[in-house]
Amino acid sequence: xxxxxxxxxxxxxxxxxxxxxxxxxxxxxxxxxxxxxxxxxxxxxxxxxxxxxxxxxxxxxxxxxxxxxxxxxxxxxxxxxxxxxxxxxxxxxxxxxxxxxxxxxxxxxxxxxxxxxxxxxxxxxxxx
Numbered sequence: 001x002x003x004x005x006x007x008x009x010x011x012x013x014x015x016x017x018x019x020x021x022x023x024x025x026x027x028x029x030x031x032x033x034x035x036x037x038x039x040x041x042x043x044x045x046x047x048x049x050x051x052x053x054x055x056x057x058x059x060x061x062x063x064x065x066x067x068x069x070x071x072x073x074x075x076x077x078x079x080x081x082x083x084x085x086x087x088x089x090x091x092x093x094x095x096x097x098x099x100x101x102x103x104x105x106x107x108x109x110x111x112x113x114x115x116x117x118x119x120x121x122x123x124x125x126x127x128x
Contacts, residue, residue, distance in 0.1 A: 006021065006024055006025075006029060006034060006037065007029065007033035007036075007037050008033075008037065009037060009041065011041055013041070014040075014041070014042065014043045014044075015041055015043075016041050016042055016046060017042070017043050017045075017046050017047070018046060018047045018048070018049070019038055019041060019046070019047070019048045019049070020048075020049045020050075021034075021038075021048070021049070021050045021051070022049075022051050023051055023052060023053065023120075024050075024052075025050055025052050025074075025082070026053045026071060026072050026073060026074055027066065027067060027069040027071060027072070028069045028070050028072075031081055031082045031085040031086075032085045032088075034085070035082075035085040035086045035088065035091060036089055038086070038089070038091060038125075039090055039091055039127060042091075042127040043127070044127055044128065045126065046126070046127045047124060047125070047126055048086075048091060048124070048125040048126075048127070049122060049123070049124055049125075050122065050123050050125070051120055051121065051122040052074050052120070052121055053071075053073040053074060053106075053118050053119075053120060054073065054074050054075075054079070054101075054118060054119055054121035055073050055074075055075065055101070055104065055116075055117070055118040055119065056075050056076045056099070056101055057075065058073075058075035058077070058078075059073045059075075059116050059118060061073055061116075066113060071114070073116070073118050074121070076099060079097065079121065079123075082123075083097075083123070086125050090127055090128040091126070091127055091128075092125060092126055092127075092128065093123060093124070093125055094124045094125065095124065101119060103119065104117035104118055104119050105119045105120065106118050106119065106120075
């Protein structure tokens with residue numbers, strides 16, 4: 001468990017077999033810097049699991065903050081950019097993405113922090 005700058009950590013190269021980023025990348029994370037740092041940290045064959053807030057179509061969240069950070073609910077275009085940056089760094093997604101969104105599990109009736117409806121996505125990447 002690490003609290004700090006996910007794009008610039010103090011850990012040595014190839015320190016980890018697995019990295020889990022749970023509900024982090026929707027908060028002021030640069031996809032290219034994140035991908036480079038994950039690639040640096042993972043051993044060959046290592047796994048990265050990323051979960052994040054997701055909605056399609058894109059929900060405008062300018063000016064909304066959670067945990068004192070800007071909040072960006074990822075859309076399909078955002079996810080495609082994330083996957084592309086990960087692949088540039090030798091991190092391959094392990095399965096096809098199911099783009100169907102059948103239910104927004106976070107919604108104003110449940111516990112939405114900003115009166116918006118969205119769900120979660122999780123992706124699994126493996127380092128070459």
